[in-house]
Amino acid sequence: MKKLLTLLFLFILLNTTFAVIIKAPAVSLTDMGPEGVPISIQINVSKGNGHVFMDTLPLTQLDMQGSARIAAKVAGEITGKDMNKYNVYITVRSDVPVVGGPSAGATMTIGIICALMNWSINHNVMMTGTINPDGSIGPVGGILEKIEAAKKANCTIMLIPKGQRYVTENNMKIDAVKFGEKLGVKVIEVGSIYEALPYFTNKKITMKKYPENPIIEEKYQKIMKDLCDKILKTANEKYDNISNELNNEYFGYNYQNKLSSELKEAKKLLDKANDEYMDEKYYSATCSAFNALIKLETIDHTIKYLTGEEDIKTYLNNVQNQIDYDKKVVYSKNLTLNNFEEILSGRVRISEAESLLDKAWKSYYLGNYEDAIKYGSFAKLRGESAIWWVTLCEINCNDSNNKIINESSLKSLAQQYLDNAETITTYVETLYPNLVSDDVLDDLESAKKAYNEGDYVLTIAKSIDTCVEAEIPLVIFEDKDYLNYLDSFSKNKINMAETIGINPISALGYYEYANSLNDSLLKIMYYKYSSYYAQMDIDIVKELNKDNKGIKESFDNEINIINTNENIVNAEESTKENNNIAIIISAIVGGLIGFVGGYIAKKVST
Template sequence: MKKMLALLLITFLLNSAFAVVIKAPAVSLTDMGYVGVPINIQINVTKGDGHVFMDTMPLTELDMQGSARIAAKVAGEITGKDMNKYNTYIIVRSDVPVVGGPSAGATMTIGIICELMNWSLNKHVMMTGTINPDGSIGPVGGILEKIEAAKKANCTIMLIPKGQRFIDVDGNKVDAVEFGKKLGIKVIEVGSIYEAIPYFTNKKIVMKEYPENYIVEEKYQKIMKQLSEDVLKIANKKYENLSKELDNSYFGYEYQKMLLSELTASKTLLEKANQEYIDNKYYSATCSAFNALIKLETIEHTLKYLTGEEDVKTYLLDVQNEINYDKEVVYSKNLTVDNFEEILAGRVRISEAEELLDNAWKSYYLGHYDEAIKYGSFAKLRGESAVWWVSLYENNKSETINESKLKSLAQQYLDNAETISTYVETLYPNLVTGELENDLESAKKAYKQEDYLLAIAKSIDTCVKAEIPLVMFGDIEYLKKYSRNKINLAENLGITPISALGYYEYANSLEDNISKIMYYKYSSYYAQMDIDVIKELNKDNKESIDSEINIITNGNEKIVSANEETVTTKENNNGIAVIISAIVGGLIGFVGGYIARRASA
């Protein structure tokens, strides 16, 4: 029996030999209040099919499991690895129960990166911070207690989320840097995993910077310029006609005041759109002109309702027929490598038009006719905009692609949306809205209907809206740079990322930080979608799209293919571990059988 136990111990040690072990700070509730404690996290990455397995003792809350999945995704993106080809095993051990678990997200990401790259860790560094899907590090609680945990773990450097240096304790501000100095610990703020990696590894990963593709940029400008001209022309003409009609009409003080207010607001939007057009901000000009059109359409049909020229029900039925026609146009377009962006934009807008029309009918049956007209006007124009988008690219020579090729990609986006929404719900249960749940349900519905492009788009909607609470106080410049890098990569693959460029341009034009963050997120997600779609369609071809990263060690820069260098070393190690484990397992089986036979004899 002693031999059996010895061999089992050897097996355990061999399986752990190729794992990364990293320490993280946590907070435990004791009779004396909250105290900082270090926890051990062991990470193994092997060949697999994209699963993330977690074993915690004592049991932790669901938010740590959500953090683990996000951590694996981010680690794969930063290192350029396809995590669908790996399984990640995370073992968390603590001597005492800890409160929550999302603050270990950034630490787990570092551990997975080091496991993927076969890098050793500086054991004297510790970090706290949640992990966001874009690689930024989010805020946590218990900063001071966690600095104390770093002291207990004999660490000399403690990384904390950017913006959390000054902690509010009973109404007083405590400087975490000065607090750390008293304990002999250097406290440093970091805003992203990219900033944290050098402290743990003495290496720096820099995403390969691609220059803007000016040919693609010019193509985008040409497309959007024509669209903005068309929308501006329609909106300006409608404004002139309605201005004259309102000057010669009167419908009572309240209605007159409301209609004139809406007309003034539409004029302001048109002036903004015209200026944006002059400034070559064509997507922004299109958005401003479109918003003016919604107001003008509402005014036009409110006037018809007030004069008795048109009843609300007839108007909504007309809108329904127009949307049905627009939908036929959109879904009649052949899907190609060159137009999937425009087709996706059209399908999204048709989906939105149908949802808006549903709201219009609800308002109508509740007797809220003004509101019904507003929703109906928005729905009508949203349907028309879908046709505008699918008409942007009319090259019929491009090869048609089978949308079923995007099924697995749609499933990945749907899984990612569910992971992120669940993760955010555990962190901020009171912030999850019905709109977010509706987007996720819409994504699932589209997937079941085999509308995989729409499923991807609705999944992106879910992710962006879910992530706002995670990054609303984050570094906007980081998000802007992250988005621009994604766009540049897409452009250098020969893609014209119309949606990503449009959202990026629009974000730059906004002053409200939350809105800027949201549209930078949309921009980066759509650029990544373009890249993913091209990869998915080309994965059976001999020419594949390889990711590259820049690794800097002691000032020396090295560009590495994600499919080379440490992956080979890592997989060799995994192979060795498997072979040795098999041998040891065989020995255990032999010894176990021998002992069993002796026992039965």
């Protein structure tokens, strides 16, 4: 009997942890407009098998489950814990109905980290921000209302996502830092969980800096140069042919002027591509040359239409047949660890080609023939570019890592990315109905369709597109330091992917392209794409190599924890408060153990 009681005691003790209680700001939609309110989040972590349980009361207006799963994933990666060996229990309580969803994602991540590490929380700090799979903190709405919520909760520090210091309200730009000062709340921008953690814990987990892999970088350069050579050659030849044709034909003043103007724009893009090629910026050169090619293709088929050489409906049918063929070729290729980046690029481009062709047909039936030709030409080239990508893989990939991927093994990961995309889109749409574009909704629908068809790598890619495009309108860029941060963060994620031998072509390409742009908002967007895609590579490799110790050791090295007092206010009092809570919970657990043990002993003795 004593052995039974001892085992019972150990089972309960090993599977029970002290609760971490953390406050978060939320927005309640009232008759008087949006109002900031504090909510309480309690987090327990126990030994388990990778489940995340959510309990909200009252029910939030948006599902928080997707954000909770991403939060648990990121917390595990930052702490070096295998989350497949834990269960996470999250209890959310609020006095009023609130708009939930992803805005508490970063806060939940902090709470899970503290539960895993048994760290106390500084209750004078509050934070808002979504949590992205790469550990970055994404933008949210209702910044000013949430600062007011921090004031109501007697918090003296409010952390907000980087890039959101300036808020536009009623056509007026408001500085969130100065707004907080008036309320006695210090507002600080943070870009990642690594930056936010010290404010809550007096502890800093340093993000490991991964070195660049010269072999992979060289391989990337070779692949992109081969692709760029092909597209530049095609575009330059097409430009010469169309220039001659325009000089020998006359289509009336308006058309002649319009086509000549488009040809000049194509020439500018080609010149830009040639300059970028000489600077060895092959991805950027490829993008510029491809955009020139789209214009040239459009001019070419507009001329054919004007001269009666080609009927638009026949042209679109031909494009449809070509895309159908291209799709069969792309999807006939086996997906392996060695080529999934290139195959994914092909699948993404086929999906885009189908979407563009759909727009072409809609324009045609509405009688807008110019747009029908433009979208049809773009669709045709998108389909062709899919073939370019998978062909490049066959030329440049070796057979050393050609194990075929069973795509069903990526279903769970695809579901996480899709949930996150859907939650973020719904969140933005709820707070700012006019900010969610048709392209965002189209990408989300494409992600859902791909998931239902079992195309899980395409699901992940389309989910990434959805997240980035939904987030960008929330960012009002003012600080150049933010760009430097994104640059460094993205490059380190790329280097991290290279550490395990992956050639993160998409991430490297987006990173290079971001650095070639002058527009700050576009730079932010492509830096985000870069880090998202690098994280995708890492996630896929981890998912497919769960039992591979070599892969695991590449990431799960001992974490570096540093004690710090950086910008922390009254942390000692918060620690005492948290310890008191822990003592109470410990007493309750002890009482339960004693009661259950006594009850069993009594039943046995009788």
